[in-house]
Amino acid sequence: MAKKTxxxxxxxxxxDQKIIRGEGGETHQxxxxxxxxxxxxxxxxxxxxxxxxxIGARGPTLLEDFHFREKMFHFDHERIPERVVHAxxxxxxxxxEPYESCADVTRADALQRKGEKVPAFVRFSTVAGSKGxxxxxxxxRGFAVKLYTKEGNWDIVGNxxxxxxxxxxxxxxxxxxxxKEEPDRAFPQAATAHDNFWDFVSLxxxxxxxxxxxxSDRAIPRSLRFMEGFGVHTFRLIxxxxxxxxxxxxxxxxxxxxxxxxxxxxKINGADPDFHRRDLWDSIQSGAFPEWELxxxxxxxxxxDKFEFDVLxxxxxxxxxxxxxxxxxxxxxxxxxxxxxxxxxxxxFCTANVPPGVDFSNDPLLQGCNFSxxxxxxxxxxxxxxxxxxxxxxxxxxxxxxxxxxxxxxNPKGRVNYEPNSWGGAQGGPRESPEKGHQSFLAxxxxxxxxxxSETFADHYSQARQFYLSQTEIEQNHIASAFxxxxxxxxxxxxxxxxxxxxxxxxxxxxxxVAKNLGLKTLPKAAEPARPxxxxxxxxxxxxIINNGPDSFKGRKVGAFVTDGVDTGLLKALKTAxxxxxxxxxxxxxxxxxxxxxxxxxxxxxxxxxxxxxxxxDAVAILVSExxxxxxxxxxTVRDFIADAFAHLKFIAHDKTAAPLLAKAGVVxxxxxxxxxxxxxxxxxxxxxxxxRLWDREAKVKQF
Numbered sequence: 001m002a003k004k005t006x007x008x009x010x011x012x013x014x015x016d017q018k019i020i021r022g023e024g025g026e027t028h029q030x031x032x033x034x035x036x037x038x039x040x041x042x043x044x045x046x047x048x049x050x051x052x053x054x055i056g057a058r059g060p061t062l063l064e065d066f067h068f069r070e071k072m073f074h075f076d077h078e079r080i081p082e083r084v085v086h087a088x089x090x091x092x093x094x095x096x097e098p099y100e101s102c103a104d105v106t107r108a109d110a111l112q113r114k115g116e117k118v119p120a121f122v123r124f125s126t127v128a129g130s131k132g133x134x135x136x137x138x139x140x141r142g143f144a145v146k147l148y149t150k151e152g153n154w155d156i157v158g159n160x161x162x163x164x165x166x167x168x169x170x171x172x173x174x175x176x177x178x179x180k181e182e183p184d185r186a187f188p189q190a191a192t193a194h195d196n197f198w199d200f201v202s203l204x205x206x207x208x209x210x211x212x213x214x215x216s217d218r219a220i221p222r223s224l225r226f227m228e229g230f231g232v233h234t235f236r237l238i239x240x241x242x243x244x245x246x247x248x249x250x251x252x253x254x255x256x257x258x259x260x261x262x263x264x265x266x267k268i269n270g271a272d273p274d275f276h277r278r279d280l281w282d283s284i285q286s287g288a289f290p291e292w293e294l295x296x297x298x299x300x301x302x303x304x305d306k307f308e309f310d311v312l313x314x315x316x317x318x319x320x321x322x323x324x325x326x327x328x329x330x331x332x333x334x335x336x337x338x339x340x341x342x343x344x345x346x347x348x349f350c351t352a353n354v355p356p357g358v359d360f361s362n363d364p365l366l367q368g369c370n371f372s373x374x375x376x377x378x379x380x381x382x383x384x385x386x387x388x389x390x391x392x393x394x395x396x397x398x399x400x401x402x403x404x405x406x407x408x409x410x411n412p413k414g415r416v417n418y419e420p421n422s423w424g425g426a427q428g429g430p431r432e433s434p435e436k437g438h439q440s441f442l443a444x445x446x447x448x449x450x451x452x453x454s455e456t457f458a459d460h461y462s463q464a465r466q467f468y469l470s471q472t473e474i475e476q477n478h479i480a481s482a483f484x485x486x487x488x489x490x491x492x493x494x495x496x497x498x499x500x501x502x503x504x505x506x507x508x509x510x511x512x513x514v515a516k517n518l519g520l521k522t523l524p525k526a527a528e529p530a531r532p533x534x535x536x537x538x539x540x541x542x543x544x545i546i547n548n549g550p551d552s553f554k555g556r557k558v559g560a561f562v563t564d565g566v567d568t569g570l571l572k573a574l575k576t577a578x579x580x581x582x583x584x585x586x587x588x589x590x591x592x593x594x595x596x597x598x599x600x601x602x603x604x605x606x607x608x609x610x611x612x613x614x615x616x617x618d619a620v621a622i623l624v625s626e627x628x629x630x631x632x633x634x635x636x637t638v639r640d641f642i643a644d645a646f647a648h649l650k651f652i653a654h655d656k657t658a659a660p661l662l663a664k665a666g667v668v669x670x671x672x673x674x675x676x677x678x679x680x681x682x683x684x685x686x687x688x689x690x691x692x693r694l695w696d697r698e699a700k701v702k703q704f
Contacts, residue, residue: 021530022051022452022453024051024167024452024453024455024530025205025206025457026168027050027203027204028048041070041074049067050171051168051451051452051453052168052169052364052368053067053449053451054362054449055445055449056445056447056450057450057452057453057456058362058456059445059447060367061368068170069371071170072169072371075176076372077376082131083376085176086127087129088125088133089123089125090123090224091337091343091344091347092333092337093120093336093337094119094121094122094334094335095117095118095120095331095332096117096294096329096330097117097332098111098329099329100328100329101113102237104239105237105245105247106238106239107239107356108154109149109151109356109357110150110355111328119147120145120146121145121148122146122333123144123344123349124142124276125141125144126140127139127141127142128176128179128191129190133190134269134273135268135273135275135276135277136260136268136269136276137191138191138192138215138482139219140161140219141159141221142157142160143159143160143227143230143251144349145157145331146353148396149355152355152398154358155353157231157349157350157351157369157373158229158231159229160229161210161213162232162317163209163213163314163317163463164232165201165207165211166207166314166315167206167313167315168364168453169364169367169368169369169371170364171204172368174200175207178197179192182194188489193485193490194489194490198490198496198499199492201499203498205460205527206457208461209460209467210315212467213467215486216471216475216478216479216545217261218545219482220259220262221259221276222618223555224280225279226253226258226555227253230249230251233248233351233365234246234361234366235359235360235366236358236360236361237359238439244441245298246299246304246311247298248296249294249296250296250325251294251331252293252295253290254291254330255291255550255554256551257548258549260648262485264615267613271615281336283555284333284336289332290555291330291333292331293329294327294331295326295327296325297320297323297324298323299318299323308459308462308534309463310456310457311361312361312364314366315457315460316463317463319537319538319543320540321538321540321541342390346381346386346392347391348373348377348381348387348389348392349373350373350374351366351369352369352373356437382406382407384406385406388407388410403417412429414427414429419431455531458530459533460531462535465505470541472546472547474698475546476510477698480510480513483514484517487499488518496520497515497522497524498524500515500520501524502527504524505529508526511523546695550690550692551690552581552582553583554583555582556583556619556692557583557617558574558617558689559588559616559619559641560574560585560621561589561620561623561624561641562623563589563595563624563628563631564625564627564628565597565598566595566623567623567655568597568599568601569679571597571623573678573679573683574621574653574682576679577683578686581686583618583689586606586607586617587604588612588641589603589605589609590628590631590635591605609637610637613641614641614650615644615648617650619652620642620645620650620651620652620653621653621685622642622654622658622661622662623653623655624655624658624661633660642667646666646667646673646701648693649672649693649698651672651688651689652673652674653685654674654675654676655675668700670694670700671696672697
């Protein structure tokens with residue numbers, strides 16, 4: 001890649017704060033007056049708290065950066081024993097299976113032979129909340145994959161969003177501190193709707209692109225099975241000839257994409273805070289194994305040099321229209337853990353765990369992660385021997401000369417624990433292998449040591465605008481509502497206005513809409529971009545959830561509320577149609593024991609109506625007898641079951657006798673409220689459910 005020039009700095013006035021803003025857009029709040037000088041824990045004054053020390057503006061991060069190491073070291077050790085971030089997680093075992101050999105771009109063993117299965121473990125997580133927080137908080141979702149390859153463990157550590165909030169790992173402790181509960185009051189839990197978070201992101205324009213994703217429906221996925229995964233960073237693949245190809249990793253769910261709506265998320269958290277983990281458990285236990293396909297975005301230095309943005313910038317993505325994704329294999333989760341603590345809680349991921357054939361780029365966030373992840377695991381899991389835990393140990397033979405330490409269970413045998421040594425054969429212990437071992441790409445790095453942000457990182461609004469314009473009108477409305485909700489929880493009006501100033505650069509109508517919804521008395525001026533925006537970027541179809549929905553109802557759930565006297569034929573027809581589609585039917589009844597059907601048979605219930613609200617289902621059916629409808633007509637839980645399903649835009653099947661219950665719930669029948677008169681109608685209803693929601697209803701219910 002061509003060498004980029006280093007930036008300078010310029011003074012900027014932000015309210016009454018004295019700051020310096022670099023060409024990369026980073027904010028330097030300067031000490032002065034009563035403001036003390038920031039120092040290390042050793043009392044050494046800090047000149048730059050925004051950027052790690054690199055060789056040149058786009059070069060690798062230097063290990064000698066004592067300020068970064070101390071800052072990250074202290075941050076990594078703040079929590080005992082749960083993870084600082086990604087504390088609430090859920091995992092499962094499975095395998096990765098290549099569709100083809102990728103020997104043309106990498107020597108990584110897991111990508112060499114078509115059809116050869118590689119054991120895998122995947123951990124999904126939320127980021128901000130503690131272990132006891134709810135699954136459906138508005139948040140980024142971690143998507144971490146550990147492949148137990150024949151040449152060691154390969155961790156593809158990522159999220160369900162392809163970009164991140166910050167550009168330099170130096171800012172990671174600050175970002176997470178701002179997103180976590182405020183330290184003087186210890187709330188809010190698992191929520192970014194508070195002053196500290198929005199103060200931080202509004203002072204860091206680089207977060208604008210990620211905030212569009214975080215305020216979109218991507219942050220409230222319907223299920224872990226229905227979301228994408230991204231490696232976020234740019235890596236390198238190295239083939240047997242030593243040729244390097246840049247790569248970004250993508251996981252595409254075979255069931256398609258689906259999210260919930262915000263009001264629904266709030267109610268799910270109250271009804272079932274374990275909603276996502278329960279869904280993953282149930283799907284695996286039932287044999288409906290979740291699958292994703294691994295896609296590689298491959299590009300060379302020539303593309304990197306001509307691309308409008310810096311491929312080392314983790315706040316940027318590469319549209320699939322510019323670099324098509326090469327699908328190379330599938331990931332299947334087919335086994336739940338035997339013990340949550342031993343496996344899901346103790347599993348340790350690290351971006352630096354890569355096999356021969358995979359290498360790093362100079363992405364400054366990735367460079368910091370390579371240091372931080374390992375440091376975190378050493379503290380959280382009690383010492384350097386966490387690698388011997390079964391969930392973390394390689395499944396291929398491994399040989400080291402490392403010894404002792406806390407909880408050592410494997411030590412070198414014999415008298416030799418060093419190399420080089422003159423002991424021959426096996427007695428001499430393991431030796432390095434230039435032929436088989438991991439080789440770093442021979443990149444030429446030469447420049448001055450400096451704390452600086454590359455000027456090529458300075459465009460913070462163009463891709464945020466592209467993302468927003470790639471959404472459907474429905475999704476754009478949800479984004480505006482999410483910004484309004486979160487900023488309404490912010491007490492300081494100046495912070496609200498500052499964030500709106502960034503939104504005005506993303507889309508003028510969006511900024512004005514949020515400002516109006518917040519009741520700002522004065523519309524702020526659009527924030528001054530650190531670099532001219534590119535307004536010619538075309539919308540990318542891959543960025544919309546609605547435009548990438550499923551082509552079947554497979555993997556979804558329908559909740560059928562039934563009473564005594566339910567029409568046996570209709571219920572059986574609905575169950576048959578759902579099973580044919582690969583979906584599930586759950587029976588909800590006035591009492592958990594079940595009901596007596598019209599033919600005298602007994603139907604067991606899965607849930608009592610109080611514990612099976614419609615929010616936990618993708619569609620619902622109301623199948624009642626005339627007497628049954630009269631019996632539950634005044635039950636609030638039944639009314640809410642129907643009213644919420646309608647308000648959340650779900651498809652509702654019903655028999656003729658359910659009409660009074662629909663009216664009681666305030667439902668005005670539309671094309672999404674479908675009467676079942678025969679078995680044929682049941683099959684047609686299930687086909688209609690493929691649409692997942694009747695979006696045309698949203699403007700009428702005006703819930704969101």
